[in-house]
Amino acid sequence: xxxxxxxxxxxxxxxxxxxxxxxxxxxxxxxxxxxxxxxxxxxxxxxxxxxxxxxxxxxxxxxxxxxxxxxxxxxxxxxxxxxxxxxxxxxxxxxxxxxxxxxxxxxxxxxxxxxxxxxxxxxxxxxxxxxxxxxxxxxxxxxxxxxxxxxxxxxxxxxxxxxxxxxxxxxxxxxxxxxxxxxxxxxxxxxxxxxxxxxxxxxxxxxxxxxxxxxxxxxxxxxxxxxxxxxxxxxxxxxxxxxxxxxxxxxxxxxxxx
Amino acid sequence: xxxxxxxxxxxxxxxxxxxxxxxxxxxxxxxxxxxxxxxxxxxxxxxxxxxxxxxxxxxxxxxxxxxxxxxxxxxxxxxxxxxxxxxxxxxxxxxxxxxxxxxxxxxxxxxxxxxxxxxxxxxxxxxxxxxxxxxxxxxxxxxxxxxxxxxxxxxxxxxxxxxxxxxxxxxxxxxxxxxxxxxxxxxxxxxxxxxxxxxxxxxxxxxxxxxxxxxxxxxxxxxxxxxxxxxxxxxxxxxxxxxxxxxxxxxxxxxxxx
Numbered sequence: 001x002x003x004x005x006x007x008x009x010x011x012x013x014x015x016x017x018x019x020x021x022x023x024x025x026x027x028x029x030x031x032x033x034x035x036x037x038x039x040x041x042x043x044x045x046x047x048x049x050x051x052x053x054x055x056x057x058x059x060x061x062x063x064x065x066x067x068x069x070x071x072x073x074x075x076x077x078x079x080x081x082x083x084x085x086x087x088x089x090x091x092x093x094x095x096x097x098x099x100x101x102x103x104x105x106x107x108x109x110x111x112x113x114x115x116x117x118x119x120x121x122x123x124x125x126x127x128x129x130x131x132x133x134x135x136x137x138x139x140x141x142x143x144x145x146x147x148x149x150x151x152x153x154x155x156x157x158x159x160x161x162x163x164x165x166x167x168x169x170x171x172x173x174x175x176x177x178x179x180x181x182x183x184x185x186x187x188x189x190x191x192x193x194x195x196x197x198x199x200x201x202x203x204x205x206x207x208x209x210x211x212x213x214x215x216x217x218x219x220x221x222x223x224x225x226x227x228x229x230x231x232x233x234x235x236x237x238x239x240x241x242x243x244x245x246x247x248x249x250x251x252x253x254x255x256x257x258x
Numbered sequence: 259x260x261x262x263x264x265x266x267x268x269x270x271x272x273x274x275x276x277x278x279x280x281x282x283x284x285x286x287x288x289x290x291x292x293x294x295x296x297x298x299x300x301x302x303x304x305x306x307x308x309x310x311x312x313x314x315x316x317x318x319x320x321x322x323x324x325x326x327x328x329x330x331x332x333x334x335x336x337x338x339x340x341x342x343x344x345x346x347x348x349x350x351x352x353x354x355x356x357x358x359x360x361x362x363x364x365x366x367x368x369x370x371x372x373x374x375x376x377x378x379x380x381x382x383x384x385x386x387x388x389x390x391x392x393x394x395x396x397x398x399x400x401x402x403x404x405x406x407x408x409x410x411x412x413x414x415x416x417x418x419x420x421x422x423x424x425x426x427x428x429x430x431x432x433x434x435x436x437x438x439x440x441x442x443x444x445x446x447x448x449x450x451x452x453x454x455x456x457x458x459x460x461x462x463x464x465x466x467x468x469x470x471x472x473x474x475x476x477x478x479x480x481x482x483x484x485x486x487x488x489x490x491x492x493x494x495x496x497x498x499x500x501x502x503x504x505x506x507x508x509x510x511x512x513x514x515x516x
Contacts, residue, residue, distance in 0.1 A: 019416075045330075048307050068335055072303075076334020077326055080410060080418055084357040088416035094359040099342040100352040101403050136401070143397045145359050152338060158277075158346035160338055 001237065002141065002178040003032040006169035009039030010185040011244045012078055019085060021183075024247045026089030031141045033172060034093070034148045036082060037165035042073045056114065062122040062162045070162050071097075075152040083148050094145045098125075098153025099160065101136040104168065106153035106161045125153045125161025127168060129234045132175035166224060170231035177235050181253075182228065183244035188254035189225070191216055202255045205229060228256045259495065260399065260436040261290040264427035267297030268443040269502045270336055277343060279441075282505045284347035289399045291430060292351070292406045294340060295423035300331045314372065320380040320420045328420050329355075333410040341406050352403045356383075356411025357418065359394040362426065364411035364419045383411045383419025385426060387492045390433035424482060428489035435493050439511075440486065441502035446512035447483070449474055460513045463487060486514045 005025060011017050025034060046053055046069050054061040062070065079095040086093035098104030106125025111118040131153075140147050149172065151165040166182065173180035188199035191211075200211070208225060211217045217225065228239040242253025263283060269275050283292060304311055304327050312319040320328065337353040344351035356362030364383025369376040389411075398405050407430065409423040424440065431438035446457035449469075458469070466483060469475045475483065486497040500511025 045307075049303075050306075071338055072330035072334040074334075075338045076330040076332075080329055080333045080355050080357055080412075083355075084412040084418055085416045087357055087360050087412060088414060092359060093357075094354070095357070096352070097338050097341075099338055099345055100354075101350060101401075102345055136403075139401045143359075143394070143401070145394075154338075154342040154345060156346060158343045160342055 001030070002176045003028065003030065003181065004035060004169055004173040004176065004178045005032065005181045005183065005247070006035045006037075006165060007183045007244055008037040008165065011183065012036060012039035013041065017244065018082070021244045021247065022082065022085040022091075023089050026086055026091035027248065032146055033137070033141075033176070033178070034082070034146065035151070035165055035169040035172060036074075036078055036148065037151060038070060038074045038078065041077065042070050045069050045073055056119050056121075061120075062124050064123065067123040067160060067162060071152050071160055075150040079148060079150040086146065086148065092145050093148050094140065095148045095150065097150045098163070101133065101140070102156070103133050103136055103147075103149070104131050104153045104163075104171070105133070105156045106131055106163055108155050108159070108161055123159065123161050125155065125163045127153060127163055127171045129171055129174045132171050134175050137172070137176065166227050170227050170236065173236040173239075174231050174234035177237060180228075180231060180236050180239045181247070182224070182239065182241045183247065184224070184241060185243070187243045187246060187252065189217065189221060189241055200254050202257070204257055225256065229258070232256065232258050259288070260434045261286065261288065261439065262293060262427055262431040262434065262436045263290065263439045263441065263505070264293045264295075264423060265441045265502055266295040266423065269441065270294060270297035271299065275502065276340070279502045279505065280340065280343040280349075281347050284344055284349035285506065290404055291395070291399075291434070291436070292340070292404065293409070293423055293427040293430060294332075294336060294406065295409060296328060296332045296336065299335065300328050303327050303331055314377050314379075319378075320382050322381065325381040325418060325420060329410050329418055333408040337406060337408040344404065344406065350403050351406050352398065353406045353408065355408045356385075356421070359391065359398075360412075360414070361391050361394055361405075361407070362389050362411045362421075362429070363391070363414045364389055364421055366413050366417070366419055381417065381419050383413065383421045385411060385421055385429045387429055387432045390429050392433050395430070395434065424485050428485050428494065431494040431497075432489050432492035435495060438486075438489060438494050438497045439505070440482070440497065440499045441505065442482070442499060443501070445501045445504060445510065447475065447479060447499055458512050460515070462515055483514065487516070490514065490516045
C-alpha cells in the first residue's frame with residue numbers, strides 16, 4: 001500500500017527537526033509520497049518584501065504578489081531543500097508542484113458571500129480526490145521515485161494556485177487509496193489539550209461527535225479531523241495523526257477510521 | 259532524437275515573449291527537454307530583500323542567502339510558471355531541479371586562485387556530461403513528460419547549488435546525445451554585432467577560430483561558443499544558436515558543428 005505523509009510548518013521551520021524527519025522518512029520502506037506545507041518562511045519573506053498579508057475572516061487572501069512569494073518559498077526553497085535532504089539520505093525523492101505533469105489541477109475558489117458581500121480569496125485552489133492525476137503519480141512511483149509535493153497547484157489555464165497542504169495530502173491519499181499520516185506539533189489528538197500524555201489512541205465518527213459535544217475537541221483540530229474523515233470516506237484506508245518525531249513508531253498518535 | 263532547448267533571462271523577464279515561446283515550444287513534436295535560466299527577477303528580489311550581490315572578477319558569489327533567493331526564484335517561480343504555461347498549451351511539462359530524482363548531481367566549485375588568494379564562489383555547482391542521470395531523465399521522457407529544468411542542482415549531500423544554465427543545457431544535451439537549441443537575444447551569431455542581418459549560418463572549429471582572430475566574435479559570445487563546441491565533442495549531435503521567437507523556423511540561427 002502507498003503511504004502519504006504530510007508535514008507542516010513546525011517541521012519545516014526547524015532545520016534540525018527537518019533533517020531528523022528526512023532521515024526517518026528516508027528509512028521507511030515501500031512506495032510513499034510526502035506532502036509539505038509552507039511554514040513561517042512564507043510570511044517572513046512577505047514581511048521582508050514589504051507585502052502586507054491580507055486576511056479576511058481568518059483566511060489568507062492570495063493576491064498576485066503573495067502568490068509569487070508562496071510559490072517561491074513553498075515550490076522553490078522548501079520543496080527543493082526537502083528533496084535534496086532526502087536524496088542525501090538515499091531516498092529517491094523528486095519534488096513536484098501540481099502543475100508538474102498536471103499532477104494536481106485545482107479549481108480557483110469562487111468568491112464567497114461573507115457579511116453580505118462577495119469576497120474573492122485570490123489565487124487559491126480547491127482540490128478534491130478527482131483533482132489528482134493518479135496516472136502520472138503512479139507512473140513516477142513505478143519509476144522508483146518518491147514524490148514530494150508542495151501545495152502549489154495550477155488551474156490548467158496557466159495560473160498557479162495556493163492550496164491548503166492538509167487538503168492536498170487528503171486528496172492525494174484518497175485518490176491513491178493510500179494510508180495517510182498527518183504530522184503535527186502534538187503527539188496526537190488529545191483528550192486534554194494541556195496534557196500531551198492524554199493522546200486518544202483511536203477515533204471514529206461516533207467517538208469524535210461525543211468528544212466534540214463534550215468540548216474536548218475544538219478550534220483548529222475540528223477542520224483537521226473533518227478533513228481526515230472526508231478523506232476516509234473518499235478512499236483513504238487509514239489516517240493517523242501524530243508528531244513528526246514519532247514517524248517510525250507504529251503505535252504513536254491517533255488512528256482515525258470510519 | 260531528443261531535443262534540448264535552452265532559454266535565458268530575455269524570454270523569462272518578458273511575460274508576452276514567455277507566453278509566445280511556450281506556445282511555440284508546446285507545438286514542437288517529439289521528446290524534448292527545456293532548460294531555463296534565471297533572468298532579472300533574481301537580482302530584483304535580492305535587491306528588494308536588501309541582499310548586496312557579491313561579484314568577484316565578474317562572477318557572482320553565491321552565499322547562503324543568495325542561494326535561497328535564486329532557488330526561490332529559479333526553481334520556484336520561474337520553473338513553476340513555465341510548467342503551468344506549457345501545461346495550458348497542452349504540453350505535458352514537468353518542472354525539475356537537479357535534486358529531483360537526482361537528475362543532476364553537481365560538484366561544488368573549488369576555491370579558485372585569483373590575484374594570489376583563494377576565492378570561494380560559495381554554493382556554485384559545476385556540472386558535466388557525467389553529472390546527468392540519464393536513466394531518470396529518459397524514464398520521465400518515456401512516461402510522456404517534457405522535463406523543464408531549472409539551473410538549481412544539488413551535491414548529493416543535502417546542499418543545493420546554483421549552476422550556469424548554458425552549462426546545464428550542454429551537459430544534458432551531450433548526456434542524452436540530443437540536439438541542442440540555445441535561444442538568446444540575437445537572431446544568431448553575427449558577423450557584425452551591430453547588424454542583426456549578418457547572421458553566420460554555420461560555424462565549425464576552423465571558421466570559429468578565424469572569426470575570433472578577426473575580432474568578429476568576442477566578449478560573451480566566446481564562452482557561449484566554447485560551451486557549444488565542448489557539448490558537441492561530448493556527444494551533442496547539433497547545436498543551433500537562435501532567437502527564441504525563431505524557435506519554429508528550422509532555417510534560422512547559426513548551426514554549430516564539428
